[in-house]
Amino acid sequence: MPDVLSAPLVVEFPFTRSLGPVQSAFLTGLRERTVLGVRADNGTVLVPPVEYDPVTANELRDLVEVAPTGTVTTWAWNPSPRRDQPLDTPFAWVLVRLDGAGTALLHVLDAPGPDAVRTGMRVRIRWAATRVGAITDIACFEPYESEPHGSEPASHSGEFAEPVTGIVTPARLDYVHTPGRAQSAYIKALEERRTVGERCPSCRKVYVPPRGACPTCGVATAEQVEVGPRGTVTTFCIVNIKAKNLDIEVPYVYAHIALDGADLALHGRIAGIPYDQVRMGLRVEPVWSEGARHVDHYRPTGEPDADYDTYKELV
Ligand SMILES: [Zn+2]
Known part of the structure; x- marks a missing residue:
């Protein structure tokens, strides 16, 4: 369809949110190179922690420190990292069950290739050099040859710093938009500084910008009408x-x-x-x-x- 337009479109919205007591503790912990989980009613330690028990819906507040080492439970290779992904070289998405945790955390593994990754492999956290209280304080996971629970003690610093109480989550949609027949005609008319809508053949209403169909009657619109x-x-x-x-x-x-x-x-x-x-x-x-x-x-x-x-x- 030669008359249909197409253009790159980016929709970007940095979402600022406050954190509850559990997420605040989790992210404050990451800043201090400590991973906290929360103990569920059945005794399982959930990492990342949640505020309410997924089974009983009871409020959970019993925070438990787990190790910075763990085991890959499943993974997928990402051969072509995209903008703002944790690593800019090919990496594996991994679910890691940290030692002491009953659930697995989604993150990335720095590995030379898919042949170097397997379910059950031992990994440890590589901390970011500068930590701000965000999931990216874990730069990535890296292979770690040791037995479970052979982890180094966590290093605590800055214990008098303020807790992390909020995060900014960037949301971004980056795609090619094809407006379709009706909107393409509308946009082309704008080039000539004209505003063109379309009339519904059934109810005779004129829609601007045109949608290609009447939202009331549900029939296709084709008759172009200049308005304004x-x-x-x-x-x-x-x-x-x-x-x-x-x-x-x-x-x-x-x-x-x-x-x-x-x-x-x-x-x-x-x-x-x-x-x-x-x-x-x-x-x-x-x-x-x-x-x-x-x-x-x-x-x-x-x-x-x-x-x-x-x-x-x-x-
Ligand atoms: Zn109509």
Whole structure:
């Protein structure tokens, strides 16, 4: 399909979360080169520790130190490491049951090749040189020829440091997005600074951006309809938090805008008017970004406000 577009798309979101008493102790322990598990109701030591017993659901708080050495219970070879994986050379994903633990921990094993890895092999933790209270404080596992429980004593340092109470988990989706027929036509029209939706052959509603099918009737849409460029603010919010990497001063207004001729409101920023004067019914027009094929923001047209009855179905 030559008319369908395709482009790389990255969605990235660093998720900041607080830790409960068990995860806090576990990560604080890793920072001090100590691995803590938690004793379950049946006596098994769970590593990594959990806050509630997986069988009885009782609260678990009996933390137990286990050894930095263990046994591989299963593994898979990763020949081509990806960005942000623990090692940048080929490695094995391993489940390791640390000595003293009843469950296995997922991590990676630094090995020269898959022939050097086997279930049952003995391994030990290679600690990261700089530890911050995260699972990456375990740099990886490495082969270790010894009998079980032959581990070196854990080295404790910085015992007066503050406990680890939160972590930042980076979430990232890195893929190629193919918008499909309807959205491709919409994006191509934007290049000519036109906004094109599609009309449902059954209910006659015009959807912008078009989805290729009517969400109400479930039938395919094909008839293209140019809408706008002017529109009406149907509802809005005032944004007070400055987003990282976004060069817009707060507060600013983000609105739902029903373009003339469209039966679905789209989103846009409102500028060219003090944020506290934006209102439902405000008539706006697009201001296109320089060089890029999208609307930078919408500004007031100066027309009288739209009557509520003309857009109430779109709020
Ligand atoms: Zn329809």
